[in-house]
Amino acid sequence: MKCKKCGAKASVNMRQHKLALCKEHYLEWVPEQAERFIKKYDMFTHGDRILVAVSGGKDSLSLWDILVRLGYQVDGLYLGLGIDGGFGYSAESHRLAEQFATQHGLTLHVVDVEKEYGQPVPVLSEMSHRGQGKPCAVCGLAKRHEMNRVARDLGYDVLATGHNLDDEAAVLFGNTLHWSGDYLVRQGPVLPETPGLARKVKPLCRFYEREMTAYALLRGIEYIYEECPFAEGSTSIYYKEVLNRLENDRPGSKLTFYLRFLEARAEGLFAEQGGRAQELHACPNCGQPTTAPGLCSFCRMIEKVRGELRAS
């Protein structure tokens, strides 16, 4: 297989795009594509201050790398969740995020959930009795809350996450299997800003997971290979497997599924269900917009944990 641009030996072959590229041209192609998606979906401009959520994994570190290469003003945010899994998962991912920032002379903000709220995520999850034995629901809640908080407190315009096509297609697949209307009408590359919440964007949403792996490897980005120890057996991994089988049988079907969804929605497939802003009010504790009556879900969870601690 030869590189389509220069004829040298190809490093990456993308069946779904009918495109093979050598290392050099692949490392050019990825940021070009990312820039195309950023413009196509009006994600941000060079005047915006961007905060990228960095987990230490291939997607978020590659995203940071790409945005820096494209000349955007972008700082990182690492959230310490306190997950060990027998191999120091959080500690190692923190180390790799710091290492990347140092190597490239970039600013990394670090928030440690245990320092802020008294307990690491797995303990918060146990003590709040959420999520049926798995901390994933509380983890998602904590990450969303802290990302929003830091973006607002530090005045960033945009919050960028490293979700790739496999992530997005798996979420869409789950929402579709259950026809979760509220999620279907909102899922996408951009969630617009609302008072108190920065715009959220996913510049990698059209890259296959294996394309991001190839990018990180070819760029020499050191990232954490291990999945979160709690991810095993998760529904999202199951949906990814189903979609991978579809993709394997019919190359491009994952991308078609996601892109046709975005197109069909843009063409007005779904009924207007009112924007996110309409039903929101500010949480009396943290000030973040919430649909819940009274405290937002995160502050309610923290309250519950503090109540448990006082009672014990």
Place this chain on the structure above:
Amino acid sequence: MKCKKCGAKASVNMRQHKLALCKEHYLEWVPEQAERFIKKYDMFTHGDRILVAVSGGKDSLSLWDILVRLGYQVDGLYLGLGIDGGFGYSAESHRLAEQFATQHGLTLHVVDVEKEYGQPVPVLSEMSHRGQGKPCAVCGLAKRHEMNRVARDLGYDVLATGHNLDDEAAVLFGNTLHWSGDYLVRQGPVLPETPGLARKVKPLCRFYEREMTAYALLRGIEYIYEECPFAEGSTSIYYKEVLNRLENDRPGSKLTFYLRFLEARAEGLFAEQGGRAQELHACPNCGQPTTAPGLCSFCRMIEKVRGELRAS
């Protein structure tokens, strides 16, 4: 496993319903459920004249059997498509449809495509250059056209087909993977009547395929076991396999996928896209409503075949 109703040895176990039944109670349960769906979706009443499209397969013969047992006025329609496949597929399915009608003293209308239009379906398909080497597209077109024609000409109120949950979920899955909006807004247990077209209903749409197989076997209905020889390798069979794997891993997911879709649509998930009637006009040849400019697709196909014959 014991029958939930009488404690005798169960013949059929339905994991997704958490229900096991003996032969006797299963054969009661199926028509009860069918009646429930007929009422729930307002399919028809005892005053309506119903035409059931009978292929000689387990679903359509079981449907006919169930509707007769429920006391509906229901005649059959067999369409001779002229498919051989090396084992006389059409001839054998015709024989089984006739046998069922005779055994139960029922009226079966028979239309033979070759007698009506000069050529069997596979030849029509070849000569009209439709469907990329497979006659399935032309077959679907011919079946729809002839079912509609006979229902209208003979004054039936309702046209019933034997589509089961597996069929419906597979169609929905395909329409969803491609986000085919026009199909998504219309697919369902009932397609309302429009001027010149009888109402179309699918009373078996909530029964799993294996439930219908069990019904036909336990009722002693003789049906054609073979699939249509052209079905092999079809997209719909592929989607059924994908859904069967999902169902196997998570019992009930096929039913949830279909029912939640119907619910979400009824709750207004999709934007109004205008009813079917608005864009229709009568085909100047056959009089059937069509969206195509000029002749309907079927009449255009027949015209093309006749043109080819004249030219040769």
